[in-house]
Amino acid sequence: MKAKLLAFRRSLTALIIGFLASAVLILCVGESPRHILQIFLNGAGGSAYDFGLTLYYAVPLVLTGLAVSIGLKTRLFNIGVEGQLTVGALAAALAGIVGPDSAPWNRLLGFGAALLAGGLWGALLGYLRARRRAHEVVAGIMLNFIAYGLTSWIALNFFKNPESQNPETMSIPTGARIPSFTFFQSAPVSWVLIIAPFAALCVWAYYRWTRAGFAMEAVGSNPEAARYAGISIATQQFWALTLGGMLSGLVGFIEVYGNTGKFVVGFSPGYGFMGVAVALVGRLNPLGILGAALLFAGLHKGSLDLDFETEWLTRDFAQILQAILILFMSCSNLIPASWQLRIEVLKRRLHGNRD
Amino acid sequence: MKPNANTDAIGSPQIAIEAVGLAKAYGTCISNADVSFKVLKGTIHGILGENGAGKSTAMKILYGLVKPDLGEIWIDGIKRSIHSPQDAKAIGIGMVHQHFMLSEAQTVLENIVLGNETTYIWARTIPEPLKPLNLDASRAAVLKIMAEHNLTVPLEAKIDDLSVGVRQRVEIIKLLYADAKILILDEPTAVLTPQEIQDFFKQLRILAKAGKTILIVTHKLRELLDVTDTISIFRAGRVIETVSTSVIDSDGLATLMIGRRLETIRNDHKGPTSSKPVLTIEDLHLSPAPTAQQSCSLTLFPGEILGIAGIEGNGQAELVEALRHPREFLRGHAVKRFEFLGKDVRHWKTPEMVASGLGCIPADRHHEGLLLDRSAVQNFALGHENNPKFRSGPFLRWKQIRAATATGMDICQVNPRLPDLLLKDFSGGNQQKLIIAREIHDKPRLLIAFHPTRGIDVGAIELLHKKLLELRAEGMAIILISSELEEILALSDRIAVMENYRISRTFLGGRCDETELGLAMSGSHSDREVPFES
Numbered sequence: 001m002k003a004k005l006l007a008f009r010r011s012l013t014a015l016i017i018g019f020l021a022s023a024v025l026i027l028c029v030g031e032s033p034r035h036i037l038q039i040f041l042n043g044a045g046g047s048a049y050d051f052g053l054t055l056y057y058a059v060p061l062v063l064t065g066l067a068v069s070i071g072l073k074t075r076l077f078n079i080g081v082e083g084q085l086t087v088g089a090l091a092a093a094l095a096g097i098v099g100p101d102s103a104p105w106n107r108l109l110g111f112g113a114a115l116l117a118g119g120l121w122g123a124l125l126g127y128l129r130a131r132r133r134a135h136e137v138v139a140g141i142m143l144n145f146i147a148y149g150l151t152s153w154i155a156l157n158f159f160k161n162p163e164s165q166n167p168e169t170m171s172i173p174t175g176a177r178i179p180s181f182t183f184f185q186s187a188p189v190s191w192v193l194i195i196a197p198f199a200a201l202c203v204w205a206y207y208r209w210t211r212a213g214f215a216m217e218a219v220g221s222n223p224e225a226a227r228y229a230g231i232s233i234a235t236q237q238f239w240a241l242t243l244g245g246m247l248s249g250l251v252g253f254i255e256v257y258g259n260t261g262k263f264v265v266g267f268s269p270g271y272g273f274m275g276v277a278v279a280l281v282g283r284l285n286p287l288g289i290l291g292a293a294l295l296f297a298g299l300h301k302g303s304l305d306l307d308f309e310t311e312w313l314t315r316d317f318a319q320i321l322q323a324i325l326i327l328f329m330s331c332s333n334l335i336p337a338s339w340q341l342r343i344e345v346l347k348r349r350l351h352g353n354r355d
Numbered sequence: 356m357k358p359n360a361n362t363d364a365i366g367s368p369q370i371a372i373e374a375v376g377l378a379k380a381y382g383t384c385i386s387n388a389d390v391s392f393k394v395l396k397g398t399i400h401g402i403l404g405e406n407g408a409g410k411s412t413a414m415k416i417l418y419g420l421v422k423p424d425l426g427e428i429w430i431d432g433i434k435r436s437i438h439s440p441q442d443a444k445a446i447g448i449g450m451v452h453q454h455f456m457l458s459e460a461q462t463v464l465e466n467i468v469l470g471n472e473t474t475y476i477w478a479r480t481i482p483e484p485l486k487p488l489n490l491d492a493s494r495a496a497v498l499k500i501m502a503e504h505n506l507t508v509p510l511e512a513k514i515d516d517l518s519v520g521v522r523q524r525v526e527i528i529k530l531l532y533a534d535a536k537i538l539i540l541d542e543p544t545a546v547l548t549p550q551e552i553q554d555f556f557k558q559l560r561i562l563a564k565a566g567k568t569i570l571i572v573t574h575k576l577r578e579l580l581d582v583t584d585t586i587s588i589f590r591a592g593r594v595i596e597t598v599s600t601s602v603i604d605s606d607g608l609a610t611l612m613i614g615r616r617l618e619t620i621r622n623d624h625k626g627p628t629s630s631k632p633v634l635t636i637e638d639l640h641l642s643p644a645p646t647a648q649q650s651c652s653l654t655l656f657p658g659e660i661l662g663i664a665g666i667e668g669n670g671q672a673e674l675v676e677a678l679r680h681p682r683e684f685l686r687g688h689a690v691k692r693f694e695f696l697g698k699d700v701r702h703w704k705t706p707e708m709v710a711s712g713l714g715c716i717p718a719d720r721h722h723e724g725l726l727l728d729r730s731a732v733q734n735f736a737l738g739h740e741n742n743p744k745f746r747s748g749p750f751l752r753w754k755q756i757r758a759a760t761a762t763g764m765d766i767c768q769v770n771p772r773l774p775d776l777l778l779k780d781f782s783g784g785n786q787q788k789l790i791i792a793r794e795i796h797d798k799p800r801l802l803i804a805f806h807p808t809r810g811i812d813v814g815a816i817e818l819l820h821k822k823l824l825e826l827r828a829e830g831m832a833i834i835l836i837s838s839e840l841e842e843i844l845a846l847s848d849r850i851a852v853m854e855n856y857r858i859s860r861t862f863l864g865g866r867c868d869e870t871e872l873g874l875a876m877s878g879s880h881s882d883r884e885v886p887f888e889s
């Protein structure tokens with residue numbers, strides 16, 4: 001528990017130092033850091049609408065962050081999340097289109113289809129990695145390309161919306177779409193939002209309470225010891241990628257049922273890749289990932305506003321600021337440790353040795 | 356050698372190394388609190404201490420691998436700050452690590468000159484990395500060193516083909532070639548047979564006479580008494596005393612080291628408690644490419660300790676692997692009979708073996724036994740997550756696991772008794788005690804103890820030995836694999852010597868001595884053999 005608090009404190013320190021460094025950079029380009037911070041805060045949560053948009057960006061990031069983190073738990077770099085969520089979205093859309101008109105059944109079918117399709121795509125990667133010894137990064141990237149091509153082909157050749165100029169499928173029944181919160185005004189935040197914290201909770205409980213989760217964590221902590229204890233590393237890796245695929249597939253469900261109502265080719269602005277940063281900044285901890293996803297979503301939303309509100313700065317600059325923060329967060333392990341050790345030695349010196 | 360090599364002009368002894376108040380902490384863990392000692396030139400100085408007493412850290416500071424938080428180092432009367440091994444080498448300090456750092460594919464000569472290459476005079480203008488080596492010049496220099504110090508090694512042989520004893524000599528010649536005046540040897544005897552150790556000590560004495568200062572880091576008391584002139588004893592990050600070897604004995608050293616007297620522990624040789632074997636192995640091929648003679652057979656009864664002596668890498672690891680993962684191992688290795696508790700277990704996986712009563716203390720606890728970044732409770736579940744007491748359906752019952760951990764920690768005196776402490780915050784000895792607690796908590800029928808006392812201090816060893824004998828008295832069958840002959844001799848009911856992937860000799864416990872075992876381990880013969888099944 002103490003270690004976790006320490007890790008949290010370190011992340012926070014890193015975040016603050018990152019903000020300070022960003023402030024220096026902002027001064028260098030001749031802007032007021034206070035002004036910029038204001039824009040960011042206003043943009044991310046200034047009104048119910050703005051905050052709604054932040055939440056809207058955060059939800060997929062939570063899921064992809066979790067998906068990546070499960071892979072990293074077994075020391076695999078799951079870069080295939082992007083493909084898995086694309087497959088999941090198409091599956092959800094198709095299920096919605098062909099499914100029954102009754103809203104609850106349609107939704108359930110869509111949910112199941114997204115979970116299953118994402119899971120299968122993840123399982124394919126898991127099989128290649130665990131049983132065929134393919135490198136998960138190479139295989140993952142290739143599967144992303146295949147997923148992109150395959151989904152576009154299916155969507156545009158068999159289920160294309162004839163009335164639209166855009167590369168998208170027909171819509172699912174309007175009644176089956178999940179209603180938005182009115183609280184957030186016109187921001188596209190629907191009830192699917194709750195999937196994110198619920199998924200984080202499930203993942204947390206999986207690690208904490210189940211035998212399978214424990215085995216997975218053991219593999220991540222020390223593969224050699226896990227093998228010695230009779231845990232099959234290949235099996236754990238397979239399941240880690242499969243579960244990651246299922247979580248990624250849910251992003252597709254959220255997109256289709258909670259937002260657009262159809263499969264739009266290229267709908268993801270790179271949720272899968274941002275998931276890597278979210279997972280790392282969240283330190284693979286489900287609760288940390290919730291926080292990190294919110295932070296990233298806020299930064300993303302804030303950076304959009306930077307374009308409009310300032311004379312000089314563009315969205316690119318906001319990306320630089322994001323990068324600085326990530327950089328500091330990822331080396332936050334270095335920050336207070338050396339100080340602590342010095343203080344501790346001096347203390348011992350003063351008090352003498354007690355044993 | 357010049358008679359005054361170790362004294363200055365007036366004839367008083369020179370101080371080669373003086374450490375003053377060295378301190379170093381890792382995080383909140385204080386490794387060295389206040390380390391001060393002096394070593395006279397031309398002496399062999401022992402650095403003794405329990406695991407975690409701070410001796411390795413102190414040596415790393417001397418060699419520039421670790422930067423001290425506080426303190427000073429004086430070498431030959433000059434204050435030095437040593438920031439890297441390069442600095443250390445420049446002022447004549449060399450170190451042989453416990454695990455040798457030789458490039459196995461290269462020849463002995465190439466290894467010796469590595470880092471101190473001689474180049475041709477005509478190559479002066481060529482940039483440093485591209486200069487061709489003048490191996491002939493180096494060879495002459497190395498031969499001179501070998502002759503001076505009576506050390507011989509085959510210069511053209513590949514390191515791969517050499518025994519560990521010879522490799523160690525190569526390491527030492529390498530230091531001498533780099534003109535080291537102070538040699539730090541970290542656990543130098545860990546991998547040597549008793550005979551090799553004696554030769555090695557002789558060579559050390561010759562080196563000391565020639566004016567080299569030698570520091571030996573170890574926790575083996577007897578060896579220090581054999582070879583050193585003075586000994587510094589570390590306890591809890593401090594040097595509590597530096598004594599002259601001539602005025603102290605092994606009991607005195609142990610008392611200083613752990614702060615109390617040690618008990619002597621011996622097996623009473625009562626014999627097995629039942630005649631129904633726990634384990635029967637017939638003609639198991641352990642070697643990856645076995646010849647006809649390289650098969651291993653053994654039978655083990657409840658209530659006996661079978662000691663397996665042997666130099667590391669002669670099939671012990673494979674034997675454990677076979678018992679731990681029968682199905683996986685036996686896929687590539689032939690066996691005639693492989694029975695555990697009367698059942699053919701050739702197709703069993705680890706969880707089945709564990710469930711029917713196999714406990715295993717792994718050889719390398721950090722690699723195979725523990726999750727260092729997890730708590731003691733979580734480590735207690737590792738390998739036992741299928742135990743019906745610990746699970747219900749797909750879930751783990753942490754309450755029960757925690758209770759079992761607390762009990763286990765009490766039984767094995769794990770200190771501190773904090774089930775939620777991360778494993779890396781326990782000392783090596785306590786980590787080992789926790790593994791033992793885990794492996795015996797379910798009363799296994801067979802316990803494999805593979806190097807159970809490696810790298811842990813005498814206090815913990817004492818406890819562990821007592822525990823093993825207790826378990827044996829309760830009817831557990833134990834396979835004790837160790838390279839510490841003392842341990843094997845003190846605890847075993849029967850002793851099997853493993854050499855070249857087979858059991859080459861067998862002895863009854865209490866009926867053989869260290870010399871005999873040592874000879875058998877190195878493959879030589881002796882005629883006082885006792886048949887295995889007596």
